[in-house]
Amino acid sequence: MSKDTITQLAIFIENRTGRLAEVCRHLGDKGLNIYGFSIADTEDYGIFRLICKRSEMAHEILKEAGFTVKENEVLCVRVPHKPGGLAHVLKSFSDAGINVEYLYAIADSLIVFHLDELERGKQLIRDQGIEIINQEDF
Amino acid sequence: MVHRIWDPRWESADRSTIENLQVELLKEQVKRLFNKLPYYRKKMQEKGISPEDVTSLDDLRLLPFTEKKDFMDNYPFGMFAIPLNEVVRIQGSSGTTTGKSSIVGYSRNDLDTWSNLCARLVTGAGVGPHDVAQVSFGYGLFTGGFGLHAGLERAGALVIPLSSGNTSRQIKFMIDMKSTALISTPTYALRIAEVMKEESIPREALNLKWGLFGGEPWSEAIRDQIDSNLDITATDNYGMSEVMGPGISYECLERNGMHVAEDHFIIEIIDPETEEPVADGEVGEVVLTALTKEAVPVVRYRSKDLSRIIPGDCPCGRTCKRMEKIRGRTDDMLIIRGVNVFPTQIEGVLLSIEHTQPHYQLVVTKRGALDALEVQVEVTEQIFHDEMKKLKSLEEEIRYRLKNELNLDCHVKLVEPKSLQRFEGKARRVLDQRE
Numbered sequence: 001m002s003k004d005t006i007t008q009l010a011i012f013i014e015n016r017t018g019r020l021a022e023v024c025r026h027l028g029d030k031g032l033n034i035y036g037f038s039i040a041d042t043e044d045y046g047i048f049r050l051i052c053k054r055s056e057m058a059h060e061i062l063k064e065a066g067f068t069v070k071e072n073e074v075l076c077v078r079v080p081h082k083p084g085g086l087a088h089v090l091k092s093f094s095d096a097g098i099n100v101e102y103l104y105a106i107a108d109s110l111i112v113f114h115l116d117e118l119e120r121g122k123q124l125i126r127d128q129g130i131e132i133i134n135q136e137d138f
Numbered sequence: 139m140v141h142r143i144w145d146p147r148w149e150s151a152d153r154s155t156i157e158n159l160q161v162e163l164l165k166e167q168v169k170r171l172f173n174k175l176p177y178y179r180k181k182m183q184e185k186g187i188s189p190e191d192v193t194s195l196d197d198l199r200l201l202p203f204t205e206k207k208d209f210m211d212n213y214p215f216g217m218f219a220i221p222l223n224e225v226v227r228i229q230g231s232s233g234t235t236t237g238k239s240s241i242v243g244y245s246r247n248d249l250d251t252w253s254n255l256c257a258r259l260v261t262g263a264g265v266g267p268h269d270v271a272q273v274s275f276g277y278g279l280f281t282g283g284f285g286l287h288a289g290l291e292r293a294g295a296l297v298i299p300l301s302s303g304n305t306s307r308q309i310k311f312m313i314d315m316k317s318t319a320l321i322s323t324p325t326y327a328l329r330i331a332e333v334m335k336e337e338s339i340p341r342e343a344l345n346l347k348w349g350l351f352g353g354e355p356w357s358e359a360i361r362d363q364i365d366s367n368l369d370i371t372a373t374d375n376y377g378m379s380e381v382m383g384p385g386i387s388y389e390c391l392e393r394n395g396m397h398v399a400e401d402h403f404i405i406e407i408i409d410p411e412t413e414e415p416v417a418d419g420e421v422g423e424v425v426l427t428a429l430t431k432e433a434v435p436v437v438r439y440r441s442k443d444l445s446r447i448i449p450g451d452c453p454c455g456r457t458c459k460r461m462e463k464i465r466g467r468t469d470d471m472l473i474i475r476g477v478n479v480f481p482t483q484i485e486g487v488l489l490s491i492e493h494t495q496p497h498y499q500l501v502v503t504k505r506g507a508l509d510a511l512e513v514q515v516e517v518t519e520q521i522f523h524d525e526m527k528k529l530k531s532l533e534e535e536i537r538y539r540l541k542n543e544l545n546l547d548c549h550v551k552l553v554e555p556k557s558l559q560r561f562e563g564k565a566r567r568v569l570d571q572r573e
Contacts, residue, residue: 044552102526
């Protein structure tokens with residue numbers, strides 16, 4: 001049975017030349033494909049959030065390599081590819097009082113949401129018949 | 139150069155007069171410690187020493203050391219040899235590993251002695267009744283503010299107790315009051331020069347002649363900078379609250395070593411490892427015995443400061459021994475903007491947040507004239523978060539708690555695990571890049 005969530009890996013990265021490349025190299029060496037990512041950054045460091053198929057293995061590899069990694073369950077939604085599509089999804093969350101901590105697009109019209117109330121958010125999207133992406137769908 | 143001496147009877151006494159006095163005072167002081175202070179009596183008994191064994195200055199070496207730890211262990215009043223109703227002042231020092239301050243007390247006689255010693259200090263530094271002295275040391279438990287204040291008043295100077303901070307206001311007062319002497323940490327003097335430059339205030343606006351600097355070690359290079367930036371004569375002075383406060387030793391205008399007030403203190407220089415005295419003129423740890431202190435008498439206090447005795451006589455006419463400017467420390471204590479900081483204090487704060495042994499490094503740099511402390515903290519899984527605002531609030535919390543603990547603003551920088559250098563054995567927690 002699908003969980004209707006996907007696993008995101010968040011990695012702490014210092015703002016130093018080559019650190020991001022290093023993360024990607026470790027995963028590439030082991031044949032792990034990155035489907036999407038986002039980066040939040042400050043002057044000194046960044047949070048590299050990525051989605052890949054075998055997240056447990058990716059987690060292990062990066063941990064081995066000495067990175068600080070955190071797993072989070074996030075909601076991945078195929079937002080209707082039309083004007084107002086994203087607005088509609090966001091409005092349903094806000095109407096329901098669910099906070100979007102952050103969001104990012106990973107491919108085409110796939111949007112990843114980190115919600116403060118994941119279960120309710122999932123239900124809300126399901127009820128509207130909007131497609132939810134699972135790890136196996138990649 | 140005109141040298142003025144406040145107390146020529148003692149500052150210029152001949153060797154035998156000083157040593158005879160020291161022996162008599164030492165015998166009395168050891169008796170007082172043995173009879174009144176259980177912690178020290180125990181130490182003496184453990185070494186099999188009784189007060190009668192001390193009959194000469196050489197016998198000083200028989201006596202057990204006193205350490206900062208003793209102040210911690212006997213906090214708050216276990217080091218006091220007189221009843222509290224005879225104590226008229228409490229002072230203390232910052233920067234202890236346990237969060238407790240070293241608390242010291244002063245009897246009325248102690249305060250009288252201390253202000254007299256500080257009067258010697260300010261006189262040696264060139265200050266007299268015609269001077270307007272601006273005290274930019276903090277007033278509080280720190281001995282710098284109240285100590286120098288009392289000494290300046292006794293020497294007849296006009297004292298402005300401005301305390302620390304608000305540099306623009308300090309400069310305005312200096313101009314308006316026509317201050318001739320500045321009393322502060324050496325780094326603060328540089329900060330004042332920096333702000334004057336920023337605010338385009340010409341040196342001619344000041345009447346400043348003398349700078350009396352203490353509270354932290356400073357090099358000759360810093361002195362040259364202060365002398366030229368502020369066009370003053372900068373002198374060093376030395377002390378610590380556990381032994382008395384400022385006034386233990388001080389430079390005269392020759393500025394070649396700090397004269398030790400030997401009628402009140404005995405100075406030894408020891409090898410910190412072997413604890414044996416070093417050869418004359420060699421560098422070692424300064425160990426001080428307070429001969430006349432009543433409230434908190436202290437014998438053979440390990441200062442952890444490194445210095446040496448400068449051989450020969452000083453042209454100023456003082457005969458007391460001179461110790462060189464402090465060269466460094468035997469422990470990992472840092473002095474940042476006059477505040478004592480132990481890495482273990484920072485460790486304690488991080489431990490309370492991370493609930494696990496923290497990995498961190500301290501980087502001390504100069505930002506302009508002032509010291510800046512950067513605390514680099516390795517981001518472990520326990521404290522890492524995928525949301526930026528949570529990492530930011532973590533940084534903020536660390537900064538806030540450090541400020542509470544150290545009374546010092548520091549920059550907190552999150553770094554990747556294992557990016558900090560790992561050392562075999564003793565962790566090297568501190569990168570001091572100030573010089």
